[in-house]
Amino acid sequence: MKSESMLLKRRDRDDHPIPIVRLRNALERHILTRFEPMAAQQRLEKRPGSTMRLSPWFLSSFLALAVIIGGGVHYESEGTGALASSSETDSLTLRYFGAAGWELSAVPEGSADPVVVLVDPYLTRAKLGNPRGWDPNDTRPSYTRTDTLFSDTDVIDALIDRADFILVHHAHPDHVLDVPYIAHKTGAVVIGHETTINIMRAYGVPRSQLITVRGGEDYDFGDVSIRVIPSLHSPLGDKRYYQPDVVEKGATRPLRINQLVEGGSLMFLVRLGGHQIITMGSMNFIEREIEGLRPDIALVGAAPSHLEIYQYIPRLLRLLGFPRVVMPTHADNFQVPYGSEIAVRTKWIEAFSEEVRAAAPDTRLIVPQHLERIRLSVR
Numbered sequence: 001m002k003s004e005s006m007l008l009k010r011r012d013r014d015d016h017p018i019p020i021v022r023l024r025n026a027l028e029r030h031i032l033t034r035f036e037p038m039a040a041q042q043r044l045e046k047r048p049g050s051t052m053r054l055s056p057w058f059l060s061s062f063l064a065l066a067v068i069i070g071g072g073v074h075y076e077s078e079g080t081g082a083l084a085s086s087s088e089t090d091s092l093t094l095r096y097f098g099a100a101g102w103e104l105s106a107v108p109e110g111s112a113d114p115v116v117v118l119v120d121p122y123l124t125r126a127k128l129g130n131p132r133g134w135d136p137n138d139t140r141p142s143y144t145r146t147d148t149l150f151s152d153t154d155v156i157d158a159l160i161d162r163a164d165f166i167l168v169h170h171a172h173p174d175h176v177l178d179v180p181y182i183a184h185k186t187g188a189v190v191i192g193h194e195t196t197i198n199i200m201r202a203y204g205v206p207r208s209q210l211i212t213v214r215g216g217e218d219y220d221f222g223d224v225s226i227r228v229i230p231s232l233h234s235p236l237g238d239k240r241y242y243q244p245d246v247v248e249k250g251a252t253r254p255l256r257i258n259q260l261v262e263g264g265s266l267m268f269l270v271r272l273g274g275h276q277i278i279t280m281g282s283m284n285f286i287e288r289e290i291e292g293l294r295p296d297i298a299l300v301g302a303a304p305s306h307l308e309i310y311q312y313i314p315r316l317l318r319l320l321g322f323p324r325v326v327m328p329t330h331a332d333n334f335q336v337p338y339g340s341e342i343a344v345r346t347k348w349i350e351a352f353s354e355e356v357r358a359a360a361p362d363t364r365l366i367v368p369q370h371l372e373r374i375r376l377s378v379r
């Protein structure tokens with residue numbers, strides 16, 4: 001882990017390791033860059049715990065999609081730098097990292113700096129789990145559940161410069177794995193349940209950066225407020241999934257992949273930049289915990305396990321008062337790097353989109369692309 005002074009320096013710098021490409025028009029949706037393979041090879045290093053740090057093998061898209069809600073919808077093309085320095089109030093920028101991972105950012109009135117909230121940021125996208133989901137062109141090492149997995153710090157360093165808060169829905173690896181590194185790098189405050197926070201302690205994240213929650217809290221941080229919502233994990237295995245394990249205080253690093261257990265599930269309502277965004281890390285929810293909330297943006301768990309839930313989409317959207325914008329989340333193939341041809345689960349997204357259109361015809365459905373910046377404004 002890096003020293004604090006180094007982390008501060010990193011946070012303050014405003015250059016970017018990947019060239020920012022300004023777009024000529026909104027149709028240029030894919031601007032791709034790739035690290036030099038040799039440079040990547042040189043960065044491979046052996047770490048204690050027997051596993052190899054992953055090499056960066058990914059493509060990034062630099063794209064901004066701006067949507068005005070209310071007074072019609074229009075699209076703008078802007079470079080990412082322009083968005084990051086925007087001083088427009090009542091404007092929120094979202095960026096999708098894949099799995100259940102998001103960046104929500106807004107520049108408060110009178111401030112030069114954005115408030116940045118990360119949600120389940122999982123950028124390592126390790127070759128883990130079902131080999132049928134792996135990309136044959138992916139030459140990275142694969143992992144079993146008894147291995148120790150380290151964050152792909154090259155990918156994270158290329159994509160994340162700053163964060164004020166990191167919200168963690170639950171502590172499975174595709175939600176929590178990269179959080180210790182990002183917390184050390186950015187100094188962000190991590191908000192999660194006891195298991196998540198004990199994992200942070202195991203990785204030396206300082207106490208001042210940890211907020212332990214149960215669900216039910218509604219915390220005001222000034223320019224952003226965050227309501228923590230008790231929830232349920234996806235009903236995996238034909239509803240047989242049940243994982244009561246926790247990570248105890250006193251756990252030590254490195255943790256094996258199978259030690260990253262759910263530890264309970266949460267949702268969040270984030271009030272930021274004139275918007276209310278409800279976030280999901282799973283394909284499930286508790287009806288009484290979300291009834292009456294009125295987010296204008298819902299990041300809805302969209303993988304097929306939601307079909308195990310009775311009337312999942314219609315009930316969810318009705319309980320939330322039919323949000324103006326719905327975006328699917330946790331429905332990509334997060335075992336492959338960004339840019340892989342099989343990173344997007346097109347059939348899942350199409351089926352989900354049809355359900356949303358049927359249940360909420362007035363809701364605007366936005367399907368995010370990996371790393372795309374989407375700016376939403378209220379007019």
Ligand SMILES: [Zn+2]
Binds near residue numbers: 170172233262
């Ligand atoms: Zn999970």
